[in-house]
Amino acid sequence: MRGSAAYNRIVGYVLALGLTAVITAALFVIRDILDTTLIALLLLIPVGISTSTWGLGAGITAALSAFLEFNYLFIQPYHTFAVHRPGDLVILLVFLIVAVVISQLVGRAKAGVEAATARERETTQLYELSTGLAGLHDSGQITRILGEQLFMAFPCEHLEITLSDPDSVAARLPPGTPRPSRPPELVVPMPAVRGVIGEIQSWRTLPVMSSAEKRLVRTFASQGALALERAALAQAESRARLLEESDRFKSSLLSSVSHDLRTPLATIKAAASSLRSGEIGWESPARAELLAAIDDEADHLNMLVGNLLDMSRIESGALHPQRTWNVLAEIVQSVLARMRHLSEGHRLVIDIPEDLPLVPVDFVLMGQVFTNLLSNSLRFAPPDTPVRVRAKARDDATVLIEVSNQGPPVPTEHLQGIFDKFYRMTAADRVTGTGLGLSICKGVIEAHGGTIWAENRPDGFAFNFTLPLRMDGMPQPELPAAHEAP
Amino acid sequence: MNAPHILVIDDEPQILRALRTILTEKGFQVSAANRGKEGLTLAAASAPDLIILDLGLPDMDGIEVCARLREWTQVPIIILSVRETEREKVAALDKGADDYLTKPFGIEELLARVRVALRHAKPGRDDQTSAVKAGKLVIDLAWHTVTRDGKPVKLTATEFNLLAYLVSNRGRILTHQSILTHVWSPADADHTEYLRVYIGQLRKKLEPNPDEPQHIITEPGIGYRFITEAQDDRAGPG
Numbered sequence: 001m002r003g004s005a006a007y008n009r010i011v012g013y014v015l016a017l018g019l020t021a022v023i024t025a026a027l028f029v030i031r032d033i034l035d036t037t038l039i040a041l042l043l044l045i046p047v048g049i050s051t052s053t054w055g056l057g058a059g060i061t062a063a064l065s066a067f068l069e070f071n072y073l074f075i076q077p078y079h080t081f082a083v084h085r086p087g088d089l090v091i092l093l094v095f096l097i098v099a100v101v102i103s104q105l106v107g108r109a110k111a112g113v114e115a116a117t118a119r120e121r122e123t124t125q126l127y128e129l130s131t132g133l134a135g136l137h138d139s140g141q142i143t144r145i146l147g148e149q150l151f152m153a154f155p156c157e158h159l160e161i162t163l164s165d166p167d168s169v170a171a172r173l174p175p176g177t178p179r180p181s182r183p184p185e186l187v188v189p190m191p192a193v194r195g196v197i198g199e200i201q202s203w204r205t206l207p208v209m210s211s212a213e214k215r216l217v218r219t220f221a222s223q224g225a226l227a228l229e230r231a232a233l234a235q236a237e238s239r240a241r242l243l244e245e246s247d248r249f250k251s252s253l254l255s256s257v258s259h260d261l262r263t264p265l266a267t268i269k270a271a272a273s274s275l276r277s278g279e280i281g282w283e284s285p286a287r288a289e290l291l292a293a294i295d296d297e298a299d300h301l302n303m304l305v306g307n308l309l310d311m312s313r314i315e316s317g318a319l320h321p322q323r324t325w326n327v328l329a330e331i332v333q334s335v336l337a338r339m340r341h342l343s344e345g346h347r348l349v350i351d352i353p354e355d356l357p358l359v360p361v362d363f364v365l366m367g368q369v370f371t372n373l374l375s376n377s378l379r380f381a382p383p384d385t386p387v388r389v390r391a392k393a394r395d396d397a398t399v400l401i402e403v404s405n406q407g408p409p410v411p412t413e414h415l416q417g418i419f420d421k422f423y424r425m426t427a428a429d430r431v432t433g434t435g436l437g438l439s440i441c442k443g444v445i446e447a448h449g450g451t452i453w454a455e456n457r458p459d460g461f462a463f464n465f466t467l468p469l470r471m472d473g474m475p476q477p478e479l480p481a482a483h484e485a486p
Numbered sequence: 487m488n489a490p491h492i493l494v495i496d497d498e499p500q501i502l503r504a505l506r507t508i509l510t511e512k513g514f515q516v517s518a519a520n521r522g523k524e525g526l527t528l529a530a531a532s533a534p535d536l537i538i539l540d541l542g543l544p545d546m547d548g549i550e551v552c553a554r555l556r557e558w559t560q561v562p563i564i565i566l567s568v569r570e571t572e573r574e575k576v577a578a579l580d581k582g583a584d585d586y587l588t589k590p591f592g593i594e595e596l597l598a599r600v601r602v603a604l605r606h607a608k609p610g611r612d613d614q615t616s617a618v619k620a621g622k623l624v625i626d627l628a629w630h631t632v633t634r635d636g637k638p639v640k641l642t643a644t645e646f647n648l649l650a651y652l653v654s655n656r657g658r659i660l661t662h663q664s665i666l667t668h669v670w671s672p673a674d675a676d677h678t679e680y681l682r683v684y685i686g687q688l689r690k691k692l693e694p695n696p697d698e699p700q701h702i703i704t705e706p707g708i709g710y711r712f713i714t715e716a717q718d719d720r721a722g723p724g
Contacts, residue, residue, distance in 0.1 A: 295592075302590050322707075325679035327686050333697055334704040350697065358679055364572055364707035479683055 012054030016062040020046040024069045031074060036088070039074050040095045047099045051106040059103025067096050122216055125153040129220060133227040137234050139163070140170065146224040147171030154217055156204035160184075161224070163198040170198070185209065188217050190225035197225055249315060249421060253308070261304060264297035271297075303375075307436040310368060311421065314443035321362035321447050325476055328352055328359050328399070332389055335370040339378075346378055347386040356391060359399060360471035365444045372437035373403040373463050380407035380461070397469050404462035415454050441465070490604055491515045493534035495525035495551065496566065497544050501589075505538065508593055514600075522546030526554055534561060536603055539583070541567040541574055549578045556582035562603035566591075572707040579661050579708070586659065586708070602657035618653050620701050620714040623692055625653050632692070639691050644669065648684050649692075652702065652712035661709040685710060 023046045027039050034042075043066045051059025071081050075088045083089045132145040143161050151159050151173045158180050161171040172179070184201035186209060191197075200221050271290040274280060280287050313319045329352040336348060359366075370389070377387045385406040394400040410418065419442040445452045445465050452465035469475065494505050497520045509516045517532060519525035522543045529537060537555065541548035552563055565578045565586040575586050584606070585599045616628035624633045627650050632639045641649065648669045652660065663675045670680060685704075689696040703711045 298590060325682065327682045329697070330682065330686065330704055331706075333699070334706050337698070337704075358682065362707075367706050477677075477679060479680060 009055070009057060012050075012058035013061045016046070016050035016054055016058035017065055019050060020062045020065045020069065022046075024066065024073065028073055036074055037091060040070060040091055043070055043095070044099060044102060047103055048106060051103040052110055055110070056103060056107030059107055060100060063096065063099030063103050066099060067092065070095060118212060122153075122212070125149065125216070126219060126223070129153075129223055133223065136227060137231045139228055139231050142224065142227045142231060143170035146220065146227070147173050150200065150217065150220050153220070154202070154213055156202045158184075158203040160201045161190075161198060162201070163228075165197065186214065186217065188214075188221045190221045190228070192225040192229040194229070197228055200224075246315065252421065257308070261301065264301040264304070267297040268294050268301075303371075304436075306368075307372075307440055310440045311436045311443070314440065314447075319365075319443060319447050321365050321444070323360045323362055323448070323471055325358040325471070326361055326363050326366070328356060328391055328401070329354075331361070331363055331366050332370055334363075335367050335374065339371065339374060342375060343378055343387070345383050346381055347384070348374075349386045349388045351388065351390040353392060356393060356399065357469050358476045359467055359469060360476075361448055361467060362444075365447075369441045369444050369465075370403070372441050376437060377403055377405040377407070377461075377463070381405035382407065385460075393469065394466065396475070398466050399469055400464065400466050402462050402464045404457065404460055406460035409456040409461055410454065412456070415456070418454060419452065489513055489515045490535040491517070491532065492536045492538060492600070493525065493528055493532065494518045494538045495522065495543070496520065496538070496540035497542070498540070501540070501566075505596075509600075512597060522548070522551045525551060529555060529559070529561070533559075535607065536600060537561055537563045538600075539563055539565055539578075541565055541571060541578060549574060549581055552578050552581045552583050560607070562607045564596075564599055564603055576661050576663070576708055579659065580663060584658055606658060618656065618714065620653075620656075620712070622694070623701065625649060627654060634692060641688075641691065645684060645688055645691070648681075649688055652710060656712045656714055659705050659709055659711045663709075665709060681710075 020043075023043065027034065027042060031039065047059055047062045047066060050062035068081070071083065071092055072079060075083055075092065077084060083092060129146070129149045132149055133142055136142050136145065143163065147159060147161050147170075150161075158177055159171075159173040160169055160179065162168065163170045180203045182203070184203050185205065186200075186202040188200045188202075189196045190199055200217060202217065271294045275287065275290055280290070310319075329350070332350055332352065336343070336350075374387065374389070381387050387403070387405045389401070389403050391399055391401045419438050421436060421439045441463075442452050445467070448467055450465055450467040452463065454461070454463050456462075492509055492514045494502060494509075494516060496502055496505070496518070499520070502518045502520065506516045506518060517528060517534070519528050522545050525537075525539070525543075528534075539548055539551060543551065548565065548567075552565070555561065555563060562585075563583045565575060565583045566589055567575050567578075567586060568589050579586065584603050587596055587599060617624055617626045622635050626632070630646060630650075632641055632646070632649065648665070651665060651668050662678050662681055665681060666675045666677060670677070674680065685702060686696075689699050689702055693699045693701060701712055701714070703713060705711055
């Protein structure tokens, strides 16, 4: 690799001369039994070999030396370059022409094969580059792949890819080497539709870059620029989609807020104003009824506002569960303590095995999940039917929890959708509330690394969800002195 | 006996109006401040028996108000906050606040907390005797014994230490961190799992129905509270 082309060429010439000399010597030994024309024919052999092995120059050298040696040794008068017989002159001339033509033809064919091989290699390299870049949407990855492929196809001392937006060195090869102090030997801009987005700088003195190599680097540069541009466009598109989605969220939020928040407000307003009007007797049962309505609807309103806040935290990605090791039964029990007045008229059956391992969850957020699932279940369970919470370890890394009721089934096509924001099956349907409770559950469960789904059962309807029993890959920690003496 | 004096520090006029009306009605003497600095001045000038402090004040962080008050007074402080601020609640409790209430709250709840806090503040309160009664439980802190329905209950050393800490602060909310620091060690302050497991064991041994605890109450995201009797924590200044 290090030897220059000129050096290779000189070696070729010397070898061609040597080969011709060896064959001439051999022919000289047996010259008595050979005809002059046959010798001329045989001397074409080193010419052909030299051309095909060491190139056109070596071939021509071989042809000329064979011509001279043939004249000197085999054409009378021997040992001179003079030619006496006209026939010999013809033989000599024909030999020279044939030798040169052969070496040219063979040489050209060989150069053609070399060019074809080079083109094929180039095509393969480009193909590998474009497969490597396909489907990448991250500019860091794109420049890394581009740099690696370029460095393989185009070996050099040092290679840098710099981007103009942001202005930074995006790739540096070989990794960890410092940038040479001299200016780069080759600088190729990366052209994209919106202008030059960066450049490739390469340091290499020897061997001198061929024009084919420069062309290859330029092709790589434009391929890389295209990929970077595509990534930028894809990013812009997903940002736009996000904005559009949050816009849609906001408008459905507004319509939902105006409807759902006003309902409890209307009740409160009506009850409070009728109490103030003085038309309701101090002792009348209606009075207690109205006061209870105000109290309940205020709680309902508070829950709606809480849900809206939770949803916006989930939407904005600001939901970071504070996961600690908790007893699942304690979470459920603390929710039930707060929901007791809601669950009147239903039986709540809690079935959580005592030996269930601790679960790594955010106590408050998981409480929200149970509150929402239970209040949904209680709303649709027929009176005096049980609502069940059941948990079991599915394996040593996952716990499966179900909240089931004997309410009516949900049409199959809605089973997935009920976890979407503001999803309502039909306008007059069973759902009240902002339609946010279940999507909050989904957001919280997924933030914990679990999944949630709904299913119809022969005896009713169930929410199921899983939670990991591991935190950062680790199971519940050992507890100190679990069996200490009383 | 003089009516207890309550200072309310909250910037929302509606809350101030409602609290003033209700607390006055219940026989308390009420003064109000709508800024943190004003609250600190009033607290120094009027020496209230109890302070109700909102965490979201426009001029100062409620946690800081709490810390400043604790530099010179042990007056009971009840924090008012909204649901989304568990961490701030915990911070305020660790800075010396005695209790918290989440807005919106029922007035019964507020009055119960006020009563507990006032009782705690009284010097020589009812822990003259070392035995504490809670429903069918009798916990004797000096003799390290616990009986349920008159029958002794066997507790491990850690279980008893935990119970003793809860009981000697009965009615008050204790943060996870403060329990872990006191019962275990400051190095264990983050091991809430110890607490969860030991609380479960205590409930199994002490509560009439461990699934619906009457005495050892979970405060989600904050800590635990020991209450002796449900009706014990109700009503006015008494």
